[in-house]
Amino acid sequence: MSKDERFRQKKQEWEAGTLKKVIDRSPERKAEFTTGSWLPSERVALPESGDFDDYNEKIGFPGEYPFTRGVQPTMYRGRFWTMRQYAGFGTAEESNERYKYLLNQGQTGLSIAFDLPTQIGYDSDDPHAEGEIGKVGVAIDTIKDMEILFDGIPMDKVSTSMTINAPAAVLLAMYIAVAEKQGVPRSKLIGTIQNDILKEYMARGTYIFPPKPSLRLITNIFEYCSAEVPKWNTISISGYHIREAGSTAVQEVAFTLADGIEYVNAALKVGMDIDSFAGRLSFFFNAHSDLLEEVAKFRAARRIWAKIMKEKFHAQKPKSMMLRFHTQTAGSTLTAQQPDNNIVRVAIQTLAAVMGGTQSLHTNSRDEALSLPTEESVRIALRTQQIVAHESGITNTVDPLAGSFYVENLTDKIEKEVWNYLNKIEGMGGMVHAIENGYVQKEIQDAAYRYQQEVERAERIIVGVNKFTIKENAPGGLLKVNPKLQEIQVEKLSRIKKQRNSDIVQNRLSALGVAAKDPDKNLMPFILDAVKDYASLGEICNVLRAEFGEYQESIVL
Amino acid sequence: MQELARRVIKGDIRGIAKAISLVEDGVETVKKEALIDSLYPHCGHAIIWGITGPPGAGKSSLLDRLIEQLRQDKQKVAVIAVDPSSPFTGGAILGDRLRMQKHAVDDAVFIRSMASRGHLGGVAGATGDAIKIFDAAGYDHIIIETIGVGQTEIEVMELSDIVLLVLVPGLGDEIQALKAGVMEIGDIFIINKKDHDGADRLRTEVEYVLSLKNGAENTTEHPITMTSATLNEGIAEAYSIIQSYYTTILKNGNLAKKRKNRIENELKHIALSKIKESVDKFLNIDDRLDSWVEDVFQKKVSPYKLLNKKINKFLQEIDWK
Amino acid sequence: MNKNIRILIAKPGLDGHDRGAKYVARALKDAGYEVIYTGIRQTPEAIVKTAIQEDVDFVGLSLLSGAHNELFPRIVNLLREKGAGDIIVFGGGVIPESDIPSLKEKGIRAIFTPGTPIKDITDFIETVK
Numbered sequence A: 001m002s003k004d005e006r007f008r009q010k011k012q013e014w015e016a017g018t019l020k021k022v023i024d025r026s027p028e029r030k031a032e033f034t035t036g037s038w039l040p041s042e043r044v045a046l047p048e049s050g051d052f053d054d055y056n057e058k059i060g061f062p063g064e065y066p067f068t069r070g071v072q073p074t075m076y077r078g079r080f081w082t083m084r085q086y087a088g089f090g091t092a093e094e095s096n097e098r099y100k101y102l103l104n105q106g107q108t109g110l111s112i113a114f115d116l117p118t119q120i121g122y123d124s125d126d127p128h129a130e131g132e133i134g135k136v137g138v139a140i141d142t143i144k145d146m147e148i149l150f151d152g153i154p155m156d157k158v159s160t161s162m163t164i165n166a167p168a169a170v171l172l173a174m175y176i177a178v179a180e181k182q183g184v185p186r187s188k189l190i191g192t193i194q195n196d197i198l199k200e201y202m203a204r205g206t207y208i209f210p211p212k213p214s215l216r217l218i219t220n221i222f223e224y225c226s227a228e229v230p231k232w233n234t235i236s237i238s239g240y241h242i243r244e245a246g247s248t249a250v251q252e253v254a255f256t257l258a259d260g261i262e263y264v265n266a267a268l269k270v271g272m273d274i275d276s277f278a279g280r281l282s283f284f285f286n287a288h289s290d291l292l293e294e295v296a297k298f299r300a301a302r303r304i305w306a307k308i309m310k311e312k313f314h315a316q317k318p319k320s321m322m323l324r325f326h327t328q329t330a331g332s333t334l335t336a337q338q339p340d341n342n343i344v345r346v347a348i349q350t351l352a353a354v355m356g357g358t359q360s361l362h363t364n365s366r367d368e369a370l371s372l373p374t375e376e377s378v379r380i381a382l383r384t385q386q387i388v389a390h391e392s393g394i395t396n397t398v399d400p401l402a403g404s405f406y407v408e409n410l411t412d413k414i415e416k417e418v419w420n421y422l423n424k425i426e427g428m429g430g431m432v433h434a435i436e437n438g439y440v441q442k443e444i445q446d447a448a449y450r451y452q453q454e455v456e457r458a459e460r461i462i463v464g465v466n467k468f469t470i471k472e473n474a475p476g477g478l479l480k481v482n483p484k485l486q487e488i489q490v491e492k493l494s495r496i497k498k499q500r501n502s503d504i505v506q507n508r509l510s511a512l513g514v515a516a517k518d519p520d521k522n523l524m525p526f527i528l529d530a531v532k533d534y535a536s537l538g539e540i541c542n543v544l545r546a547e548f549g550e551y552q553e554s555i556v557l
Numbered sequence B: 001m002q003e004l005a006r007r008v009i010k011g012d013i014r015g016i017a018k019a020i021s022l023v024e025d026g027v028e029t030v031k032k033e034a035l036i037d038s039l040y041p042h043c044g045h046a047i048i049w050g051i052t053g054p055p056g057a058g059k060s061s062l063l064d065r066l067i068e069q070l071r072q073d074k075q076k077v078a079v080i081a082v083d084p085s086s087p088f089t090g091g092a093i094l095g096d097r098l099r100m101q102k103h104a105v106d107d108a109v110f111i112r113s114m115a116s117r118g119h120l121g122g123v124a125g126a127t128g129d130a131i132k133i134f135d136a137a138g139y140d141h142i143i144i145e146t147i148g149v150g151q152t153e154i155e156v157m158e159l160s161d162i163v164l165l166v167l168v169p170g171l172g173d174e175i176q177a178l179k180a181g182v183m184e185i186g187d188i189f190i191i192n193k194k195d196h197d198g199a200d201r202l203r204t205e206v207e208y209v210l211s212l213k214n215g216a217e218n219t220t221e222h223p224i225t226m227t228s229a230t231l232n233e234g235i236a237e238a239y240s241i242i243q244s245y246y247t248t249i250l251k252n253g254n255l256a257k258k259r260k261n262r263i264e265n266e267l268k269h270i271a272l273s274k275i276k277e278s279v280d281k282f283l284n285i286d287d288r289l290d291s292w293v294e295d296v297f298q299k300k301v302s303p304y305k306l307l308n309k310k311i312n313k314f315l316q317e318i319d320w321k
Numbered sequence C: 001m002n003k004n005i006r007i008l009i010a011k012p013g014l015d016g017h018d019r020g021a022k023y024v025a026r027a028l029k030d031a032g033y034e035v036i037y038t039g040i041r042q043t044p045e046a047i048v049k050t051a052i053q054e055d056v057d058f059v060g061l062s063l064l065s066g067a068h069n070e071l072f073p074r075i076v077n078l079l080r081e082k083g084a085g086d087i088i089v090f091g092g093g094v095i096p097e098s099d100i101p102s103l104k105e106k107g108i109r110a111i112f113t114p115g116t117p118i119k120d121i122t123d124f125i126e127t128v129k
């Protein structure tokens, strides 16, 4: 059989198998796809000639192992990615309004930002919360706030992503409880919790407990959801913040996948079957401005994860081997200088995410380097995605950059360097040890330092910052958090604490404390009971702090 | 007595901090010596610990845990944490404190970071004087964390009553380090990161090396203990071993011997540096060096001849008894 | 030997974005200063006690969560209460231009927003030390 013939034959097999299965279930957006000037767009362009075995092993067909070309056979010809803008600030009431606005503007999913006290498990009346309430997201103290947040939003229809890690179990419990009040059963809930503690230790900083009990909470959630909330994505293993902290693209992938390996190991250790949870693992990456490197990064990440799942963990289901991911454009690349330039940066990064095959995307607003984004900026950011989706034409074909000598070469290079890191981390006894030794943080820090030095020396040009600068006036029209917010939130909390039945709350909390002592108990049901009776987030976390202790930063300078 | 000394003795935090800067900067010699002179009668109550071991072994993390133990016993603790200064820029990042920062708001814990400022020996030049300041200020325990570069850190031995040597598995060069004589520094051996593979093996190795040493000289017992600073395991045991070690050396007279030895070293050190200073000043070496170099270069005189002449003159002029 | 300048780089508030703080710490070390770094999530009380114990000349605060209007002045006031008002406080992070005048009025001597070259910071230190 000639080489070309083998390509053709394999394509036919793929069309009759993988593709047909999907198209029968969900047809493509249009009967016919063309370029802007009516040339036909191929669904999956293939090499005309060349080494078939090499192609098939490394690149393959979309929707098939090793998933280099994407996790679905039709990709955006079937359905666009989910356009999901991270939002939330101030009180639950204000955030609720913003969500309704975004849904009206054609956004297809919600993404909730919590304020820092919530993320670290402090109530609004805790001294640690001073000055931070409602600043980077919405403040949630009790289930009451969650009820307000979702008032008038159909929880059976929207998919909700919550950026919450250390206290993820508590917020998930609140979400479930509020949905049930709306009459939506938990089995119908769609969404994601970030729930990725390891990257908090190395890059983002909103940790509470040490690794061991944290991993227990995570596996508790895995087990609980696989039985009770089957459509929920139980974790979003995040490289985004690692990259924001200054890592390279290679480090972003390597450390994220190493985290993934650690979570899988934790779940296997408590006796879960790999194929029972692997399909619900999702990932979250950063899209930077080096367009082609980023595309290569996403493709390499998919290929490596597939290999890990198949060869290391012996997963059977293809779904278990698919790296599905959310992307956000790179906040750290946005400049306070000439903020409108940021629109262009975000557009390039959007192209990177889409050509890299993302499943959902948040585009940053141009004024994020200055303060909370205004409604207008958020709209432009969303429009950027819509323009790429509807006007750019890159959504008419699957994995448009496959076969580019440069991109394939970069994909291979990134893969090789990622494996080097993965092997090194394995040699250290896994990611928890690598983090506790400060190794990972040091690697990131060194890359960040190098980058910044290049910027300082103008060896790396940032337009508007170290070249093409202008004199600027301070920007106007920025959104500010209501300064009375702290008072309002504290007042609300104290009212609830007075109204609730405090004996029941105490019972719920002590039951949770007792359960926490027994490592074989799943804590989710205890937390759910506690939130339903209006125990606050801080109270629940304090019970767990007393049992588990608190994590101490392990960076090495 | 100076105002500053009075503040130190009263335990005034800012006063102590300023006093340490004074001895550290070493610019105002007279003032510095007067300060130490007036503090000296108030010294001698504190127990001085040294903690040494390779960088990254977990010295600071372990200290953080040991401070918790000391605080449960209501002890006042001062820490002097030394990190290296860059030989090129003189700058330093003092990062030990980061691991103990939860004690920052505890008024009975004083943590002071020190850059080595070119001093060799694992501590800073001012560490000895800083110990006196803390001692006079009423701290029950003063703990010195060394830079952690290995065998050159004997100075910590001279400064402290008890030296904890922290070792960890997985550095690859453990046995080399043991052979190279780092072991001589430690009174108590702490194998940290026992949560890592290889900790038990390291313990066996340390026991072996110690048995060789003890066989030869039959000196004091050197306890070995294992900890995990991050998991907070083995800390109470380590603490009680340290306590009983202290009781032992207090009773058998080794503590007094050590302290006298320390004073001996200190006196020698001060004597030498004072003499050097006076000679430098008398001979005005800085200004004259160039012309001496020229003379020796031109073979007008040999180095010994030149200097013997100068030094003899110096010795005649001072009232040497 | 002479007087070395000591600088505390601290992160008050709850945000964990320490990229900038760590960069500044390292760059100041390279510029020849002695830098003490506290790590993230420090309370104003801890920062002030640390500054006093370490007898620093400067405290550099980094904050990205937006709580600067509350926390920066708290730290300056606490230093003054403890008789350490001579320690010079500067700040950095995501701080809107419009907040800067009032922060300066409250005793924060300089604010460095993202993109500031490190030389601006060292120039500031050398002029006011």
Ligand SMILES: Nc1nc2c(ncn2[C@@H]2O[C@H](COP(=O)(O)OP(=O)(O)O)[C@@H](O)[C@H]2O)c(=O)[nH]1
Residues within 6 Å of the ligand: A433, A435, A436, A437, A438, A553, A554, A555, A556, B053, B054, B055, B056, B057, B058, B059, B060, B061, B062, B096, B099, B148, B192, B193, B194, B195, B196, B227, B228, B229, B230, B231
């Ligand atoms: N796994 C583990 N890591 C530790 C332990 N003790 C310290 N570390 C980590 O080792 C690194 C170095 O610790 P540090 O206390 O700074 O060491 P030092 O340089 O000897 O002071 C840090 O990242 C700590 O978190 C331990 O017992 N187990």
Ligand SMILES: [Mg+2]
Residues within 6 Å of the ligand: B059, B060, B061, B095, B096, B145
């Ligand atoms: Mg240390």
